Amino acid sequence: MQYFVSVVQQIGHGISASLLLFVLTLVFSMPLGLLVCFGRMSKFRPLSAVAGFVISVLRGTPLMLQLVVVFFGPYYLLGIPVSNRWRFWAAIVGFSINYAAYFAEIYRSGIQSIPLGQYEAAEVLGYNKTQTFCKIIFPQMVKRVLPPVTNEIITLTKDTSLAFVLAYAEMFTLAKQVAAADASIAPLFVAGLFYYIFNYVVAFVMDFIERKLAYYQ
Amino acid sequence: MKLLEINHLKKSFDDLHVLHDISMSVEEGEVVSIIGPSGSGKSTLLRCATMLETMNGGDLIYGGQAAVKDGVYADKEQLKKVKEFYGLVFQNFNLFPHYSVMKNLVDAPIHVQKRNKDEIHKEALQLLEDVGLADKANAYPCQLSGGQQQRVAIARALAMKPQMLFFDEPTSALDPELTTEVLKILRQLAEQNMTMVIVTHEIDFARAVSDRVIFMADGYIVEQGPPEEVLDNPQNPRTQAFLRKVQR
Numbered sequence: 374m375q376y377f378v379s380v381v382q383q384i385g386h387g388i389s390a391s392l393l394l395f396v397l398t399l400v401f402s403m404p405l406g407l408l409v410c411f412g413r414m415s416k417f418r419p420l421s422a423v424a425g426f427v428i429s430v431l432r433g434t435p436l437m438l439q440l441v442v443v444f445f446g447p448y449y450l451l452g453i454p455v456s457n458r459w460r461f462w463a464a465i466v467g468f469s470i471n472y473a474a475y476f477a478e479i480y481r482s483g484i485q486s487i488p489l490g491q492y493e494a495a496e497v498l499g500y501n502k503t504q505t506f507c508k509i510i511f512p513q514m515v516k517r518v519l520p521p522v523t524n525e526i527i528t529l530t531k532d533t534s535l536a537f538v539l540a541y542a543e544m545f546t547l548a549k550q551v552a553a554a555d556a557s558i559a560p561l562f563v564a565g566l567f568y569y570i571f572n573y574v575v576a577f578v579m580d581f582i583e584r585k586l587a588y589y590q
Numbered sequence: 591m592k593l594l595e596i597n598h599l600k601k602s603f604d605d606l607h608v609l610h611d612i613s614m615s616v617e618e619g620e621v622v623s624i625i626g627p628s629g630s631g632k633s634t635l636l637r638c639a640t641m642l643e644t645m646n647g648g649d650l651i652y653g654g655q656a657a658v659k660d661g662v663y664a665d666k667e668q669l670k671k672v673k674e675f676y677g678l679v680f681q682n683f684n685l686f687p688h689y690s691v692m693k694n695l696v697d698a699p700i701h702v703q704k705r706n707k708d709e710i711h712k713e714a715l716q717l718l719e720d721v722g723l724a725d726k727a728n729a730y731p732c733q734l735s736g737g738q739q740q741r742v743a744i745a746r747a748l749a750m751k752p753q754m755l756f757f758d759e760p761t762s763a764l765d766p767e768l769t770t771e772v773l774k775i776l777r778q779l780a781e782q783n784m785t786m787v788i789v790t791h792e793i794d795f796a797r798a799v800s801d802r803v804i805f806m807a808d809g810y811i812v813e814q815g816p817p818e819e820v821l822d823n824p825q826n827p828r829t830q831a832f833l834r835k836v837q838r
Contacts, residue, residue, distance in 0.1 A: 493642050494684035498698035498750065499673055508697070512688050589687045590732040 380563045387547035391533045401469035406476025431474035440467040444539050464536045483518035516586045523579040530571045593618045600647035608634045610809045619783040623796035626806035632789045640678045677747030681759040683739045685731040692727040695749045717745040737768030754785035805829045
């Protein structure tokens with residue numbers, strides 16, 4: 374028990390670092406995903422082609438590789454030396470754009486699943502395009518995409534461990550160090566427990582939202 | 591006064607000509623039923639008239655104000671004004687599932703027409719009363735039967751205070767025992783002198799409420815006139831064949 378407490382103390386900083394990475398990634402990637410989704414669904418062909426290409430690259434290459442490219446990119450491409458602060462923001466940027474790509478496709482599936490009749494009813498009632506999207510389409514889309522979005526968020530909590538490639542001191546990085554120093558596997562179990570608790574809370578919250586939206590079909 | 595005037599309307603989807611040369615008009619207070627075999631272009635005509643489809647040629651005029659002149663659409667402002675003239679009730683109701691019955695009725699009048707909220711609420715309650723659903727104001731569409739949903743949809747269209755209503759096969763998605771309650775509402779509206787254009791398969795209903803029946807086939811208006819002429823004594827062989835088929 375005492376050892377458990379000491380492990381938690383040692384990786385405590387990493388827990389909050391992982392949490393911060395998780396929260397900021399969600400804050401940036403969810404709205405960014407909507408923008409990318411709009412681009413992808415745009416009737417202006419060049420825009421939809423670019424958005425489609427970006428999504429395909431972000432989904433088709435490893436997140437770990439993208440993180441490294443974002444981190445070293447400024448140095449190799451522009452000659453700007455990478456600072457320690459950038460380490461943190463590179464992780465945020467890398468995660469956010471990668472997750473935005475996935476969210477964009479989830480949103481698109483949600484928007485495209487709304488029956489055409491909803492648009493037509495809105496049009497006949499005189500709603501303009503913005504009103505139609507904000508009042509009629511978006512709320513229905515949110516309900517429909519909750520299950521896949523929950524999946525994505527759960528994956529994200531676990532993916533935060535990939536930030537170790539940038540030597541960003543998140544939970545998994547620290548747990549590994551403590552495990553090595555103590556020659557014990559226990560720290561890894563402690564880290565695993567914390568990931569599990571994170572996701573338990575995520576699933577609980579998402580389930581709560583889903584039930585809140587279950588008032589209509 | 592002519593509320594709706596359509597001249598030489600043409601509509602095609604790529605190479606498929608759906609409407610060839612449709613001219614028709616609707617007088618204020620008139621109830622017009624459009625009948626015809628499936629694929630005859632009835633629904634497309636309705637969708638062109640309500641601007642859900644873009645017509646390829648001809649005029650579309652509401653109350654003397656042109657929405658389309660010789661295939662050219664008016665500017666946005668003018669179209670917005672013209673849209674105030676009519677409402678449309680869909681075959682599949684198309685209620686907003688995430689809004690309560692009340693919100694389905696009041697949202698567009700509040701946010702599109704920007705009229706007084708208290709007034710709109712009062713009118714909406716009255717409309718729900720008229721369609722026999724005053725007790726369902728706080729229900730959601732998924733809690734209602736098809737017939738009830740269609741009655742809400744009619745009330746929603748009326749809440750916009752249109753001068754005329756279009757109905758696109760309003761009972762086709764309903765179980766037979768539910769069609770009566772919807773047709774009853776349409777009858778009520780006809781008695782109140784609401785101008786209506788109804789695409790329907792209900793021949794007996796068309797006979798009972800219509801001032802005029804239009805029979806369409808292959809994108810043309812084949813025959814039109816009072817129901818007792820078109821339905822009971824059709825002159826055109828196509829009308830005769832159609833009526834024989836549906837009334838067997």
